Amino acid sequence: MAAEKSLALFRSRLCDTRFVHSAFKSSPESNYSKLKFLISSSISEGCNNSVLLLGPRGSGKAAVVELVLEDLKMEHPDAISVIRLNGLLHSDDNSALKEIARQLCLENQLLFSKMASSDDNSQFMIDMLRECGLAHKGVIFVLDEFDLFTQGKQRLLYSLLDALQTLTSQAVVIGVSCRLDADQLLEKRVRSRFSHRKILFIPPPADDIQRLIEHLLYLPRESSFSSKYVSEFNSRLSNIFSDKKFKEILNSLLDVDGTISNLLGFLFRAVSCIDMDSGFLSLENFKSAHLCTQRQPKIDALQGASILELYILVCMERLEFKEKNSYNFTSIMKEYKAIHDAYKTSDNYANMVCLQAFEHLLDRELISFADSKGWNQPIEFRPVKLLVSAHELYHGLKSNSACPAILQKLFDHESYK
Amino acid sequence: MPTLRSASNPSSSPSYPKQRGGVSTPNKKRSRSKSTESTPIDARSPAKWSSPRRSNGGVGEICNGIVYSNLSKSPRKRLYDDHVEKPKWNPRDPAQMLAVKEALHVATAPANVVCREEEQKRVLEFCKACIEQEKAGSLYVCGCPGTGKTLSIDKVKDSLVLWSGEEGLQSPDVLAINCTSLTNTSEIFSKIVAKFHSRKKINGRLSVLQHLQHLFSQRHSSSRRMILIIVDEIDYLVTKDRAVLHDLFMLTTFPFSRCILIGIANAIDLADRFLPKLESLNCKPIVVTFRAYSKDQILKIIQERLMVLGYNVFQPLALEFCARKVAAASGDMRRALGVCRSAIEVLEAELRNASQEQEVDIVTFDHMDIALSKAFKSAVVDIILALPQHQQIILCATVKLFRHCKRKATTIGELNRSYSEICKSTQIPAAGTLEFSSMCSVLSDQGLLKLGQSKEEKLRRVTLQIDTSDIIFAFKGNRFFQSCLEQ
Numbered sequence: 001m002a003a004e005k006s007l008a009l010f011r012s013r014l015c016d017t018r019f020v021h022s023a024f025k026s027s028p029e030s031n032y033s034k035l036k037f038l039i040s041s042s043i044s045e046g047c048n049n050s051v052l053l054l055g056p057r058g059s060g061k062a063a064v065v066e067l068v069l070e071d072l073k074m075e076h077p078d079a080i081s082v083i084r085l086n087g088l089l090h091s092d093d094n095s096a097l098k099e100i101a102r103q104l105c106l107e108n109q110l111l112f113s114k115m116a117s118s119d120d121n122s123q124f125m126i127d128m129l130r131e132c133g134l135a136h137k138g139v140i141f142v143l144d145e146f147d148l149f150t151q152g153k154q155r156l157l158y159s160l161l162d163a164l165q166t167l168t169s170q171a172v173v174i175g176v177s178c179r180l181d182a183d184q185l186l187e188k189r190v191r192s193r194f195s196h197r198k199i200l201f202i203p204p205p206a207d208d209i210q211r212l213i214e215h216l217l218y219l220p221r222e223s224s225f226s227s228k229y230v231s232e233f234n235s236r237l238s239n240i241f242s243d244k245k246f247k248e249i250l251n252s253l254l255d256v257d258g259t260i261s262n263l264l265g266f267l268f269r270a271v272s273c274i275d276m277d278s279g280f281l282s283l284e285n286f287k288s289a290h291l292c293t294q295r296q297p298k299i300d301a302l303q304g305a306s307i308l309e310l311y312i313l314v315c316m317e318r319l320e321f322k323e324k325n326s327y328n329f330t331s332i333m334k335e336y337k338a339i340h341d342a343y344k345t346s347d348n349y350a351n352m353v354c355l356q357a358f359e360h361l362l363d364r365e366l367i368s369f370a371d372s373k374g375w376n377q378p379i380e381f382r383p384v385k386l387l388v389s390a391h392e393l394y395h396g397l398k399s400n401s402a403c404p405a406i407l408q409k410l411f412d413h414e415s416y417k
Numbered sequence: 418m419p420t421l422r423s424a425s426n427p428s429s430s431p432s433y434p435k436q437r438g439g440v441s442t443p444n445k446k447r448s449r450s451k452s453t454e455s456t457p458i459d460a461r462s463p464a465k466w467s468s469p470r471r472s473n474g475g476v477g478e479i480c481n482g483i484v485y486s487n488l489s490k491s492p493r494k495r496l497y498d499d500h501v502e503k504p505k506w507n508p509r510d511p512a513q514m515l516a517v518k519e520a521l522h523v524a525t526a527p528a529n530v531v532c533r534e535e536e537q538k539r540v541l542e543f544c545k546a547c548i549e550q551e552k553a554g555s556l557y558v559c560g561c562p563g564t565g566k567t568l569s570i571d572k573v574k575d576s577l578v579l580w581s582g583e584e585g586l587q588s589p590d591v592l593a594i595n596c597t598s599l600t601n602t603s604e605i606f607s608k609i610v611a612k613f614h615s616r617k618k619i620n621g622r623l624s625v626l627q628h629l630q631h632l633f634s635q636r637h638s639s640s641r642r643m644i645l646i647i648v649d650e651i652d653y654l655v656t657k658d659r660a661v662l663h664d665l666f667m668l669t670t671f672p673f674s675r676c677i678l679i680g681i682a683n684a685i686d687l688a689d690r691f692l693p694k695l696e697s698l699n700c701k702p703i704v705v706t707f708r709a710y711s712k713d714q715i716l717k718i719i720q721e722r723l724m725v726l727g728y729n730v731f732q733p734l735a736l737e738f739c740a741r742k743v744a745a746a747s748g749d750m751r752r753a754l755g756v757c758r759s760a761i762e763v764l765e766a767e768l769r770n771a772s773q774e775q776e777v778d779i780v781t782f783d784h785m786d787i788a789l790s791k792a793f794k795s796a797v798v799d800i801i802l803a804l805p806q807h808q809q810i811i812l813c814a815t816v817k818l819f820r821h822c823k824r825k826a827t828t829i830g831e832l833n834r835s836y837s838e839i840c841k842s843t844q845i846p847a848a849g850t851l852e853f854s855s856m857c858s859v860l861s862d863q864g865l866l867k868l869g870q871s872k873e874e875k876l877r878r879v880t881l882q883i884d885t886s887d888i889i890f891a892f893k894g895n896r897f898f899q900s901c902l903e904q
Contacts, residue, residue, distance in 0.1 A: 028770065045515050045518055045519075047518060047524070048522075056862065056863050057859065057862060117600075118600050119598065119600060119604075122598055153653070155597050158597050159597055159598065162595075164524070165524050166524055167522075167524040167526070178862045179862065179863060179864040180797070180864050180865070181864045181882075188561075188562055188683070189562045192562035192749050192752070193562075195755045195758075195759075196791075197759070198791075198796065200796055200800070202799070202800065202803035203803060203804075203805060252846075254805055255805050255806040255807050256808075256848055257805060257855075257856070258804075294849070294852075296849045296851070297851070391850075392850070
């Protein structure tokens with residue numbers, strides 16, 4: 001009972017980006033505080049500003065923007081209106097202007113006409129900015145996928161940033177992009193009008209990560225759980241966190257991808273393996289979650305392959321190693337017979353059986369045809385190629401318990417152990 | 418910055434603050450600007466500050482002596498005035514902070530446009546001549562972004578209207594168009610017709626351009642007003658066949674045309690490249706170039722803006738540093754103002770974190786240094802250092818490959834091989850092929866690598882988007898990566 005409730009609590013926390021990023025709200029050096037200070041000072045002073053948020057995908061840029069806007073809306077209820085554009089949807093200038101006009105109409109309860117031309121829309125936008133400036137209402141433009149707006153003639157960016165140059169408007173332009181050189185993509189006119197403020201979202205350092213995990217996984221004291229359960233849970237969790245193995249797992253996870261969304265996925269898997277009887281998390285949960293993230297699907301597929309299929313794959317590998325450019329089933333069979341003659345193995349099967357195994361491999365996409373046009377030819381004569389690398393094949397052979405030693409020996413002359 | 422400090426007089430600067438309580442610096446700022454330029458600011462300031470000197474001559478003499486001997490033109494009166502009249506800036510006061518930020522904001526149009534008097538005079542003379550002789554003409558204004566073109570032309574427009582009122586001539590009709598707002602390049606003609614000839618019916622058979630041409634080639638009985646057309650960002654009108662731009666400038670060549678056309682753009686040779694025919698007709702537009710601002714001009718403009726405030730906000734050394742850097746980079750005034758504003762924000766951040774006793778009341782050289790490095794330094798090295806370890810190894814592998822093979826491009830398969838070699842030699846478990854491909858696409862999303870398209874994942878082309886020297890510099894202090902790179 002307690003286990004289900006805590007599982008539900010953790011899942012809801014990990015899926016709610018607002019809760020995740022509110023862990024960094026209090027520190028003054030965090031990106032949240034920088035962005036909030038920038039926007040709130042622009043709104044309160046009535047001046048225009050533009051800023052670019054840069055960072056790899058999944059580092060929480062959009063989440064931080066949403067958090068800041070939500071907090072600002074609560075503090076100044078009527079002083080802010082938000083216009084959201086996305087570079088994937090509105091890359092064409094005309095559709096972007098139409099979308100801006102539509103959202104402005106929505107915010108201010110005006111009627112929107114679909115028939116308005118792009119000229120009318122841009123005039124409307126300029127007039128609205130002026131009106132909002134006179135009414136001391138700030139307009140915040142959030143441009144997602146900012147680098148996609150820089151394709152073409154950049155008219156939208158130019159007209160937006162040019163509107164910021166006049167005293168009557170009060171607007172903030174926030175660009176969100178994953179390309180770190182997004183401001184180099186701007187044309188020189190647009191770049192001159194853009195104030196070079198950038199907020200970089202780099203992967204957080206180790207103690208910040210520690211703080212974040214504690215923020216997410218510690219049960220709150222004043223909740224509906226029994227206090228005994230809460231204190232037992234939290235103490236077990238802090239034991240896990242101080243364990244060296246946990247730190248190793250965390251480091252190997254973050255060494256590949258240090259973004260926050262990767263960490264959240266890992267924690268979600270770990271939490272879903274919670275022991276339902278006792279209701280406590282253990283180190284094994286984190287280890288199995290780590291294994292999930294390190295899956296190698298092709299090696300898993302090789303684990304379940306039959307011995308004949310492994311033979312066929314090894315023959316193909318040998319043919320490729322001998323640098324035969326294209327080979328087909330018949331040449332594979334020749335190689336197979338050659339191995340059989342040389343080593344006198346017991347796994348000698350007839351052609352028909354081998355052909356069945358071959359077709360099975362084709363279905364599982366461990367091999368495929370090298371050409372795309374030979375629909376009329378019978379399967380035996382069409383050229384094929386391997387879809388697993390030699391490295392993966394080597395590991396697959398090792399992990400397959402039924403693999404005969406001869407195959408591994410045949411592989412030994414490859415030098416990549 | 419040893420050069421700056423040696424330029425200022427060693428005897429005056431250190432001793433001065435002790436005597437005057439820290440108000441020496443604004444004085445030095447003015448004296449430097451005075452000695453380097455000979456423009457209206459020079460003529461204005463002595464007259465402005467003359468009176469206090471006469472009334473308080475006694476107190477000023479003693480300290481003035483030091484300054485007077487070192488500088489050619491001593492603003493002794495100003496010196497005294499700074500001590501008496503200029504209060505200290507209190508950055509904690511929100512009203513004062515607001516005033517400072519507003520004075521430095523790009524959107525605030527200054528009352529006088531300094532450093533562009535030459536160019537404004539030329540344009541004004543041209544327009545005046547056209548109006549007096551009732552002849553049409555065209556002018557082309559060019560220059561880098563942020564050099565004050567649109568601002569100056571606006572001022573010229575206002576002064577032209579004023580002048581024509583004084584002279585008793587008919588003031589011209591003005592139309593200002595920004596070509597980025599046109600969806601279709603030939604819309605510009607419809608706009609001209611709509612503004613000036615709205616009363617006349619448009620003949621349905623002719624196109625708008627032909628209508629205009631027709632109008633301009635006929636003599637009209639009543640003398641009409643001159644038309645001033647200001648076309649901003651005129652290079653947006655350049656199409657493949659250059660017809661629209663040509664026709665626009667040709668409108669001024671008709672016998673009864675009454676328009677004065679001023680085009681504004683960035684390219685210096687627009688007239689030569691796109692309007693060759695006009696030269697043969699002997700009506701090439703006059704070209705007025707707005708050159709990029711020099712360090713002294715930037716300094717003067719910022720000081721002009723700050724003069725409306727009653728207090729000193731910046732240390733003159735800081736301002737000069739900023740002007741020097743921006744002038745060397747681009748000469749763009751917007752950049753300079755942006756950097757000054759961000760220096761003020763650095764000061765604000767320091768105030769928020771500092772305790773109450775610390776007196777921070779002027780933007781120093783250090784604040785300006787931080788603001789300039791934020792604006793000008795590229796963040797590539799920081800980004801490389803912040804990448805996760807395996808992605809850094811991938812960048813190392815790329816550098817190694819390119820160094821060995823002296824090529825600029827490789828494939829994902831080869832890169833994977835190089836990457837696994839490095840991992841093997843340093844005993845780190847390598848990531849699998851799937852993870853490797855996803856790490857490469859993350860790096861290409863960020864703009865560090867560039868991945869091509871291919872049917873097979875292994876054969877996708879990989880090129881570096883950043884300099885190898887940046888990568889090598891980033892890993893300089895790191896022994897682990899040094900050993901990787903050296904193998």
